[in-house]
Amino acid sequence: MSRYGMALDYKNCINCKACEVACKEENGVLLGADKHRIWVGANDVDGEWPLLDIVSATFMPSQCQQCEDAPCQSVCPTNATYYDENDVVRVDPDKCILCSYCMNACPYDARYVDDRTMTVDKCNFCSDTRLSRGDTTTACQNTCPTKVRTFGDLDDPESEISELLRTREHFSLKAHLGTKPKLYYLT
Template sequence: MDRRDFLRRLCLLIASTGMTGGMSAAAWARIIHKDYDASRHYYGMGIDVDKCIGCGRCMQACKTENAVPAPPFYFRTWVERYVIKTDRSVTVSTISTEGVQPTDGIVEKDMVRSFFVPKLCNQCAHPPCVQVCPVGATFTSDDGVVLVDTKRCIGCRYCIQACPYGVRYLHPVTRVADKCNFCYHRLVRGLLPACVEVCPTQARLFGDLKSVASPLGRFVRMNKVHVLKPYLNTDPKVYYANLDGEVN
């Protein structure tokens, strides 16, 4: 809110206090997006590591959909490539939005196993970023998505320090914290997050944990699933199938 805005509000104050103050949360919720009711959903994502081909389409789509600063830095989602070699060393790299670079000097006979791991905000049920935000500008909405209030974030970057997964960054233009929000604007329209939409191999699945039948429901039923850094007690809602122990 800018200064003029604040002053204008100040003038309208006496008239409006009664009105806005008297409006119930449910009433506000209704005008969000026609008949979208956040409290009836609880979103999560499933990622099947064995299906990811490291094409980088999700990274590209995310940047397009959410106007994330152009490459090479800052990502709301990215894909890591793990190579575990015969000498037990682990080489990790972030693939580029142009997909994996084929020439990396790694020879197949030195490889024990190798795979790609897509990463994004885990939308934790106990998010450390929400806990530490001094002004409450980041919060969990009723549908389980951790959102950032770009109008009130002061850019102290405490949340970036608190996130164990490195998914947050300071947006270089707005100078406030930014991160994946499951493409919130798409969810309320009944669309899939952009990364899920374009994933060519269904390595990413999206769904509503409150819904009886959703792709995610089947995913967590049919797979042994794991979350990232479970010992930190953040309770992520991004579930991984076939995740390797080296991934953190």
């Protein structure tokens, strides 16, 4: 019984997209631009070539925010979306009816349709792959060359993520919506 979360030192992101590849590989996410559990958002670089303002190029790696009060879970008519024992928001494909309400309700655009099962899928912190094999890291964290991501148990005061959240300023995306995300962006 843990309460998993992730801290992102997003300013270290170099937009190499290794995390996107690792996620697809580990979790068998189908190819295709729309089929992704995680992504790296990029701001347009300001200025005209060759006078580009390189500092304005910022990257925002993102994924399902693993909300404590997840809108996608509340709106699911068959409870196909549920919180598992580690507080991870997951989808039970047997119960999903593909009404797509969760895709509309998620403020982070974190859900997509898996064409093999024709059900809605999302990031589940590698719960049914790496974590179920006893690993303690997610694929995206494991592969990141600049150590942007730190995954761990928020309830364990000794964990690296707890330490980071104690010592670093951080914010959450669209926190004003009351979703209480468990993804923290370190500043």
